[in-house]
Amino acid sequence: MQIGYKLAAEAFGPNELVRQAVLAERAGFDFAEISDHYHPWLDVQGHSPFAWSVLGTIAARTERLGLATGVTCPTVRYHPAVIAQAAATLALLSDGRFTLGVGSGERLNEHVVGLEFPDSVQVRQQLLREALEIIGLLWQGGYRSYEGEHLRLEDARIFDLPPTPPALAVAAGGPDAARLAAELGSALFATEPRPELVNAYREAGGDGPRYVEMPVSYAADEHEAARAALTTNRWAVTGWKVMSELPNPVNFDAATTTVRESDIRESFACGSDVSRYLEVAQPFVDAGFDRLVLMNAGPDADAFLDFYQRELEGPLRELAPRRG
Numbered sequence: 308m309q310i311g312y313k314l315a316a317e318a319f320g321p322n323e324l325v326r327q328a329v330l331a332e333r334a335g336f337d338f339a340e341i342s343d344h345y346h347p348w349l350d351v352q353g354h355s356p357f358a359w360s361v362l363g364t365i366a367a368r369t370e371r372l373g374l375a376t377g378v379t380c381p382t383v384r385y386h387p388a389v390i391a392q393a394a395a396t397l398a399l400l401s402d403g404r405f406t407l408g409v410g411s412g413e414r415l416n417e418h419v420v421g422l423e424f425p426d427s428v429q430v431r432q433q434l435l436r437e438a439l440e441i442i443g444l445l446w447q448g449g450y451r452s453y454e455g456e457h458l459r460l461e462d463a464r465i466f467d468l469p470p471t472p473p474a475l476a477v478a479a480g481g482p483d484a485a486r487l488a489a490e491l492g493s494a495l496f497a498t499e500p501r502p503e504l505v506n507a508y509r510e511a512g513g514d515g516p517r518y519v520e521m522p523v524s525y526a527a528d529e530h531e532a533a534r535a536a537l538t539t540n541r542w543a544v545t546g547w548k549v550m551s552e553l554p555n556p557v558n559f560d561a562a563t564t565t566v567r568e569s570d571i572r573e574s575f576a577c578g579s580d581v582s583r584y585l586e587v588a589q590p591f592v593d594a595g596f597d598r599l600v601l602m603n604a605g606p607d608a609d610a611f612l613d614f615y616q617r618e619l620e621g622p623l624r625e626l627a628p629r630r631g
Contacts, residue, residue: 308592308624309337311600312612313377313520314361317347318539319608321356321364327608328365328372334616338373339365340408340518340600345384345416348542349563350556359393366401374405377520377600378478378496380412382431384420387438388463391445398469407442408496408518410478411435413551415559432484433457439477439491446472476518480547482507489513497596498547505595519596521588522575525605525614529578533568536575536604541566543602544574575604581618585626592626599623 312331314324328339343358362374374397381390394407411431417424425431437455444451445465453460477488478496485504488495489511496518497504505517522543526532536543541563542550553559571577576587591599603611 308626309373309516309598310620310623311338311340311373311375311518311598312336313600313602314339314341315352315602315604316342316358316361317344317349317352317355318604320354321361324356324361325364325368327612329368330609330612332369332372334612335620336372336615338375338404338406338598340375340377340520343376343379343416345419346556348415348550348556348559349539350560352539352556359397362397362405363400366397366404372404374401375476375518376406376408377518378408378410378476380417381409381438381442382412382434382458383417383422383424384412387441387458388445388460390438391442392465394442394473395446395465395468398473399467403469403471403473406474406476406494408476408478409435409439409442409492410496411484411551414554415550415556418554430457432487435477435484436487436491439475439487442475443491474515476516479504479508485513486511494518494598500590500594500596502594509595516598517596518598518600519591519594520600520602521591522602522604523584523587523611524571524575524577525579525603525611526577526607527579527610529572529580530568532577532579532605533571533575535606536571536577537566537568540575540602540604541571543604544570579614579618581622584619585622588623588626589629593628595628 381387398405437458450464475492476494476496477492479485485507494515524532524536576584
């Protein structure tokens with residue numbers, strides 16, 4: 308089991324994200340994962356810096372901390388050729404510590420360039436497949452061209468490639484995407500404790516790491532923790548069908564007016580009771596995930612990192628799948 312720290316780029320500015328990454332390395336986290344957004348989910352979060360600049364700075368300020376995007380959409384706002392080049396460069400700057408996490412994206416971030424973000428999930432997955440094929444081609448070296456149904460590449464070459472290509476984690480919300488991760492990726496990425504995703508990935512030949520995000524909100528008081536998560540992270544309980552479709556933070560604000568503190572407590576580990584964190588983590592471990600990313604929505608990042616180092620890390624690393 309490896310444990311990651313989620314850098315919430317929607318909630319903090321670039322300098323603060325770098326500072327938190329440095330502290331996460333000192334606290335014992337194995338890797339840090341950053342969201343790659345153009346907009347925050349809610350205006351109250353107030354931030355959304357360029358993830359790739361932040362990652363480059365973190366690579367220079369840390370020594371052993373793994374780095375990952377969680378996740379980048381390489382189809383509309385970015386062309387996959389640009390992401391292939393960016394990931395190769397970051398892999399070199401971090402001495403091989405970088406994992407490229409990719410997914411089919413959200414309208415929230417992709418519509419901003421004025422290009423159509425497909426309504427059809429099937430078309431989004433077709434786009435992702437073509438993007439993965441382009442990235443894989445470019446990482447092989449040499450001049451490459453590609454003619455897909457949706458995406459094209461013309462005489463492109465990445466001149467600075469790492470000795471080994473970066474790991475490629477593909478986000479999956481269903482079995483088809485999990486099989487795509489096995490076919491064209493080297494790792495699986497998910498946000499729910501669903502064993503069918505891991506099973507589909509493995510049955511399709513996937514044998515790489517399995518990343519999953521776990522929602523937590525640390526504060527000494529459970530009510531304070533839940534209120535903080537409700538204020539800034541209530542979008543997280545809406546489900547992927549909502550999260551992928553709405554175009555702007557104001558729409559997420561309107562869509563989450565009925566979310567209550569009880570809804571947050573049901574899915575988040577809130578407060579400072581280690582046993583609650585283990586209770587929330589266990590289904591992810593049972594489902595077969597071996598890279599657990601802690602997404603803290605609490606009001607004090609430093610206090611959470613201290614809590615993790617002093618009380619949570621040991622018990623969390625000892626978790627094992629329950630039999631039966």
